[in-house]
Amino acid sequence: MTTTTTVTQEQLDKCTRIYDENHNNEVFYLVENSRGDVDDEGNIIEYTVRYLKGKGLTCTCPAGNPPADEHGFFKYAPRMCWHIRAAVAHAVLYRQERCEQSQIESYVRQGVDRETYSQPTQYPEAVLQISGCALTVPLS
């Protein structure tokens, strides 16, 4: 799986990043279902996307959790869903943004104003550092 799969802005907008302080500072995502379906109480159905050590990315939606038949066999193979792709894309963008932000802040502290900074041709070093930010680990 790569994060280069196309994820639309609409899909990104359905992702909510959750930082769970009470639970090991775990980061996970709630992703709204694409059809806007609601549950019995009228709440938008959301699926939880988590990164589990040793298991990888998981999602609580039906695609990733097929029902089993009476023998315990999955009725269909678990599929990679767009919820996971969107959550990962969101996490990558989030990290990129945060990384970029801290770079900008460190330059501001050094007396380089934001406007000057944002012209990358004058600061090739800064740009290199930004693209060097770790973007590969999912979610957290």
Ligand SMILES: [Zn+2]
């Ligand atoms: Zn899913």
